[in-house]
Amino acid sequence: MSDDWSLPPYRFNPESDQAPEPEAAPEAPRTGKSAKPEKAPKAPREPRPPRAAAPKVFGRATKPRPAKPPRPTRPPREPGEGFRWRSLYEWTLSPKLRWVWLTLLVLFLIGAATAAAGSVYIWRKYLTDVPPLPAREELFAINRAPGIRFQDMDGRQIAVRGPRYGERITLDQLPEYVPQAFLAAEDKRFYKHGALDFQGIARAAWVNWRAGRIVQGGSTITQQIAKGLFLTPDQTLRRKLQEAVMATRLQKILTKDEVLELYLNRIFFGANTYGIDGASRAYFGKPAAQMTLAESALLASLPKAPSRLALTRNMGEALKRQRLILGNMLEERWITREQYEAALENTPVLAPGAVQDEGDLGYILDYATTEAVKVAGENSPDLIVRLTIDSRLQAAGSKFVREALRTDGAKAGAKQAALLAMTPDGAIRAMVGGTDFDETPFNRATQARRQPGSTFKPFVYAAAVERGVLPTDTRVDGPVKLGDWEPGNYGGGYAGTVTIADALAKSINTVAVKLGQEIGVDGIGELSRRFGLTSIPARPDLAVTLGAKEVTLLELVGGFQVFQLGGQRRPAYIIESITTVGGEPLFTHSETAGSPVYDIANASMMVKMMKGVLERGTGTRAAFGRPAAGKTGTSQNWRDAWFVGFTPDYIAGVWVGNDDDKPMNKVAGGGIPSTIWRRFMLEAHVGKPARDFDWLLPDPVPETEEDPRNPFYGELASDFARAADSLEGQAGDVPGPLEPLAPGIPGTPGVPGVPGEPGRPDPTAPPAPRRPAPQIPAGEVIPY
Numbered sequence: 001m002s003d004d005w006s007l008p009p010y011r012f013n014p015e016s017d018q019a020p021e022p023e024a025a026p027e028a029p030r031t032g033k034s035a036k037p038e039k040a041p042k043a044p045r046e047p048r049p050p051r052a053a054a055p056k057v058f059g060r061a062t063k064p065r066p067a068k069p070p071r072p073t074r075p076p077r078e079p080g081e082g083f084r085w086r087s088l089y090e091w092t093l094s095p096k097l098r099w100v101w102l103t104l105l106v107l108f109l110i111g112a113a114t115a116a117a118g119s120v121y122i123w124r125k126y127l128t129d130v131p132p133l134p135a136r137e138e139l140f141a142i143n144r145a146p147g148i149r150f151q152d153m154d155g156r157q158i159a160v161r162g163p164r165y166g167e168r169i170t171l172d173q174l175p176e177y178v179p180q181a182f183l184a185a186e187d188k189r190f191y192k193h194g195a196l197d198f199q200g201i202a203r204a205a206w207v208n209w210r211a212g213r214i215v216q217g218g219s220t221i222t223q224q225i226a227k228g229l230f231l232t233p234d235q236t237l238r239r240k241l242q243e244a245v246m247a248t249r250l251q252k253i254l255t256k257d258e259v260l261e262l263y264l265n266r267i268f269f270g271a272n273t274y275g276i277d278g279a280s281r282a283y284f285g286k287p288a289a290q291m292t293l294a295e296s297a298l299l300a301s302l303p304k305a306p307s308r309l310a311l312t313r314n315m316g317e318a319l320k321r322q323r324l325i326l327g328n329m330l331e332e333r334w335i336t337r338e339q340y341e342a343a344l345e346n347t348p349v350l351a352p353g354a355v356q357d358e359g360d361l362g363y364i365l366d367y368a369t370t371e372a373v374k375v376a377g378e379n380s381p382d383l384i385v386r387l388t389i390d391s392r393l394q395a396a397g398s399k400f401v402r403e404a405l406r407t408d409g410a411k412a413g414a415k416q417a418a419l420l421a422m423t424p425d426g427a428i429r430a431m432v433g434g435t436d437f438d439e440t441p442f443n444r445a446t447q448a449r450r451q452p453g454s455t456f457k458p459f460v461y462a463a464a465v466e467r468g469v470l471p472t473d474t475r476v477d478g479p480v481k482l483g484d485w486e487p488g489n490y491g492g493g494y495a496g497t498v499t500i501a502d503a504l505a506k507s508i509n510t511v512a513v514k515l516g517q518e519i520g521v522d523g524i525g526e527l528s529r530r531f532g533l534t535s536i537p538a539r540p541d542l543a544v545t546l547g548a549k550e551v552t553l554l555e556l557v558g559g560f561q562v563f564q565l566g567g568q569r570r571p572a573y574i575i576e577s578i579t580t581v582g583g584e585p586l587f588t589h590s591e592t593a594g595s596p597v598y599d600i601a602n603a604s605m606m607v608k609m610m611k612g613v614l615e616r617g618t619g620t621r622a623a624f625g626r627p628a629a630g631k632t633g634t635s636q637n638w639r640d641a642w643f644v645g646f647t648p649d650y651i652a653g654v655w656v657g658n659d660d661d662k663p664m665n666k667v668a669g670g671g672i673p674s675t676i677w678r679r680f681m682l683e684a685h686v687g688k689p690a691r692d693f694d695w696l697l698p699d700p701v702p703e704t705e706e707d708p709r710n711p712f713y714g715e716l717a718s719d720f721a722r723a724a725d726s727l728e729g730q731a732g733d734v735p736g737p738l739e740p741l742a743p744g745i746p747g748t749p750g751v752p753g754v755p756g757e758p759g760r761p762d763p764t765a766p767p768a769p770r771r772p773a774p775q776i777p778a779g780e781v782i783p784y
Contacts, residue, residue, distance in 0.1 A: 133249045139229070139262055147382040148372060150365060152391045153429075153576065159358055161365050162382065166277030166288070168265055171257055173289055177335060178276065178296045179260055184328035185300040185321075187221045190260070195222045195251035196244055221263050222247040224303075229266060269299065270306030283311055285351030293335065294343040297325045311350060313438055319347065360398035362437030364389055367446055368574050375587045376578055383586070386576040388427035396683045397421065397430040404676050405435055405656075412665045414641075414656050414672060418444035419680065420553050421652040422561065425591065426570040429650070429684070442659070449535065449550035450657060454507045454618075455633025455642040455669065456547035458610060459559065461504050463527045464515045465602045470702060471501040471609050475511045487513050487546060490634070490668075501609045505617030507632065509546055516545035530597045531559040532569060547633060556644055557653040563610065563629070564646040566695045567603040568594030604697040610645075619643060622674035624682050627692040632669030639663050643673035648693050650684045652677055 147162025171179055183190050189197060197220045219227075226246035250259065269279035279299050280288040291299070301321035302309055309318040323344065330340045358365060364387070372385050401417045409415065419432040433443035442448070461469075477495040480487055489509050503511035516524060521540050528536040533555050540549055554572060562569050578587040610629035613619040618632040622643055630645020639661055644653035654673040657664065 133246065133253070139254075146373075146376070146380045148369060149382075149384045149581070150361075150368065151384065151386045152389050153387065153427075154391075155386065156391065158387075158389070158391060159361050159365055161272055161358070161369060163272055163274045164278040164282055165265070165275045166279070166281050168275075169261070169277050169288055171261055174264075174276075175289070175291070175293075175296070177293045177329070177339075178288065178291060179264065180329055180332075180334045181293070181296040181300040181325055182264065182303075183221075183260075184332065184334070185297075185325045186224070186303065188328060188332060190221055191256055193220065195247040196220060219243075220247065222250055222259050225259065225263050225266065226250060267303050268306055269302045270310050271312070283350055284348065292343070292346065292348070293326075293339060294322070294346045295348045297322045297329070297343065298348050300325050307438070307441055310438060358437065360394060360432070360437070362441060363433030363443045363445065364394065364431050364574070366433075366441060366443060367431065371573075371575055372578060375575065380580075380586075382581045384579045384581060386578075388429065388574050388576055389431070390429040393421060393430040393680075393684055394432075397432045397680050400676050400679045400683075401432050402435055404672055408672050408675070409656070412667045412672065413658070413662070414664045414667050415658050416444060417654065417656045417672075417676065418448070418553050419652065419654050419676065420445045420557050421650055421680065421684065422557065422572055423650060424561070424565055424570070424648070426558075426561070426572045427576075428572055428574045430652075430680075431574075440659075444655065444659075445553045447552070448655075448659075449552055450640045450655065451547055451549070451635035452551050452556055452642055453547040453633035453635040453640060453669070454509075454512075455556060455631050455644055456544070456549075456551075457504060457507065457512050457633075458563065458606060458631050459528050459531065459533070460512050460516055460524055460545045461500065461609065462531075462563075462598065462602065462606050463523045464500075464519050465605055466527065466599070467519050467523065469500060469515070469518075471499065471605050471699065472702060473500050474498060475500065475503060475514055477503065477508050477510050480510045480513050482513075482542065485543075501612055504609045504631075505612035505615075507613075507618045512545045513542065516542050521545075527598075528559070530569075531562045532571075533559045547635065553653050553655050556642070557651060560630075560644045560646060560653070561651050562598055563603055563606050564648075564651050564693075565594055565603075566600045566693075567596055567598035569597045570594040600695065601697050601700070604695070605699060607693060607696060608699070614645070618668075618670045619645070619674055621670055622678045622681075624678050624685075626681075626685065626690045628681070630677075632674065634668045637663045638666055638668075641667045641671065641673050642669045643677045645677060645681075647681065647685070648691055649688055650681065652680055652684070654680075 148160070149157055150159045150161060152158050187197070189199070193199070223243050226243050254262065264276045266274060267276070268274055269282075271282060273279045273282045276299065277288040279302070280286055280291050280295070283299070284291065284295055298311070298318060301318050302311070304321070308314065309321065311318055326335070326340055326343055329335045330337065335343075368385060368387055372383060373380075376383055397419045401419055405414060405417055409417070416434055417432070418434065419430060420428065421430040422428050431443075431445050433445045433447075434440060465471075474497050477489070477498050479494070487509050490507065494510070495506075495508065498506075498508065498511065500511070500515075502508075521542055521544060522538070524544055525536055525538045525540050529538065533551055535551050535555060536544065536549050543549075558569075558572055573589055575587070576589050577585070579585050607629050610631055611627070613631055614623040614628055619630055622628070622630060622632075622645055626647055628645055628647045630643060633642035633644075634640070639657055641656045641664065642654065645651070654676045656667060656672045656676075
């Protein structure tokens with residue numbers, strides 16, 4: 001075996017030799033600095049030495065592999081020819097790819113049409129009522145509320161309210177750290193994004209998704225201005241879309257610095273204070289230009305939650321957020337480490353008496369301010385507003401609510417309550433929107449919508465009475481099944497046949513549902529809206545009979561007032577008069593007659609039935625020794641408890657529950673709400689003589705139609721009476737067989753018929769005995 005492992009030399013196929021490329025024309029030599037000497041051509045490589053034939057090896061094929069066919073050669077590319085676009089164009093239009101392009105075209109058209117339709121739908125549904133944007137010079141005064149001095153019904157000043165704006169400031173009037181503190185608190189990337197911060201929105205969505213709740217927002221400062229100046233604070237899709245549109249419009253007419261200035265001058269800081277200068281003067285007693293870094297960061301903590309972080313009552317939480325803001329400023333290198341540490345050491349001190357506490361009047365002042373602005377206008381001068389509020393009753397109502405929740409409410413898991421009281425003409429004398437206005441300014445008397453439960457039943461019964469049902473009519477309290485719905489009674493069990501009056505007094509659920517079936521839910525919806533309960537739909541479902549539709553306490557009390565006034569409706573009001581500080585009269589409430597919405601005879605029956613609620617029904621704890629009518633109510637799973645009642649002098653309603661809709665520990669309308677109502681009404685009627693409703697009418701006598709068979713049965717009864725008298729006269733006191741009235745007349749008593757011949761007498765039959773009259777046991781009702 002040979003040791004030669006060399007291979008034979010590779011031989012080129014003469015057919016695959018390419019023709020030499022023509023030499024290119026020599027380029028003109030470059031001139032200037034950029035000219036470079038041409039490189040010398042490389043020497044051709046020497047051919048490799050031939051390889052020896054491969055020896056025969058075990059396991060290897062000895063036959064040489066067939067040579068591969070030569071690859072077709074491309075024609076030489078012309079100088080400067082580059083990429084062949086024509087070839088790409090021809091490839092894209094090839095028949096094999098036409099269906100791909102056709103599919104992509106169809107998908108594009110469908111997507112464009114869908115996007116256009118979606119845009120039109122969103123615009124028409126959510127954006128048609130976007131408010132117009134005012135001129136640039138009006139933005140600092142738009143929707144700016146006037147200052148107001150409030151007086152009670154006796155003319156005593158009870159509060160001074162109105163926004164404290166301070167002076168309008170520009171960025172160059174402030175220390176640099178003042179606006180930076182607000183950027184660190186609300187929008188660190190303010191100068192890096194447009195009206196919307198899509199990066200911030202995505203970050204907030206991710207954080208909220210991981211937390212399972214909303215813990216971070218993605219609104220920019222521009223969006224906050226749009227919401228504060230032009231929109232409501234509702235957390236709805238409509239408001240968010242409108243906010244984005246208004247922010248984009250603002251960004252088009254204002255520079256970034258102008259947007260920040262507008263924000264600092266109009267932002268709300270709590271305690272009726274707006275704007276950085278007004279807040280600095282209110283809290284620290286100095287203009288904004290003199291604020292320290294610590295004070296600036298502390299104020300920057302307020303716009304996120306001005307009530308919860310109020311400096312007068314929750315300074316600790318506000319300082320925690322202040323430290324977070326200072327840390328953000330340090331991270332952004334807007335302040336030094338020395339400034340950061342100095343700000344932490346120098347805790348801001350509030351100016352004495354700078355912030356007023358409105359106490360129990362806060363809910364009233366919020367509501368009255370809104371009503372005053374509606375009357376006087378948004379850009380009106382400072383005003384003097386005289387209210388219908390009775391200061392004595394307002395203080396008493398607030399006291400009774402707090403005491404009831406502190407004692408009975410603590411045991412029963414009830415944390416909030418509301419009270420509203422009015423006179424028959426609609427004047428609001430007391431309004432308690434919660435236990436603590438400083439803790440939460442949400443007014444549960446006018447803003448909270450809750451299920452009224454059985455407190456809604458009087459409107460169901462009123463609709464039934466309007467269609468002819470009387471208090472003395474009866475219905476069967478028994479099981480009711482409507483599909484999967486099986487309404488039962490409180491405590492279970494059934495009472496059987498009951499009158500309509502007792503069913504309302506004892507709040508029997510099954511009778512209310514049956515009445516709703518009889519009269520139809522359309523009638524209930526129409527009457528409710530006629531009485532002022534506009535939140536009840538015109539065509540509700542049958543669950544409305546048990547109070548499943550949400551209402552406000554103000555609506556519910558207004559609806560009950562129709563009964564108090566004998567069928568008249570009067571709108572509630574809280575403003576008696578409005579004048580300017582200079583004495584110019586702007587508004588005076590005019591006494592007008594109520595609008596008749598219900599028949600007085602029907603209202604009389606309803607008031608008498610609702611009296612039974614306090615006398616023998618579910619509201620006996622509300623009775624206080626005077627003629628009064630009302631109704632208790634408890635919503636599903638003990639979430640809401642109500643009592644609404646009235647006398648000839650006052651009407652008042654009480655709600656008890658929790659803001660988070662958490663069930664209470666079996667708190668019913670006849671419990672805590674009735675107790676609060678009773679204590680308030682005792683205070684309200686001090687010095688007033690006891691009197692009943694002077695317009696009540698006698699109850700109607702039930703009318704029955706005469707049966708056309710009555711004359712016949714009347715004559716027959718007379719004949720039997722005469723015959724009985726005649727026979728008794730003949731027989732005396734000794735009972736015996738009856739004699740026939742006329743011999744031979746078939747069917748006559750005492751004359752039996754002939755067997756096999758109906759109607760013929762049988763002379764062989766013995767005389768028939770006299771049938772004794774049926775006896776009814778004493779004390780039982782005779783069945784008809």
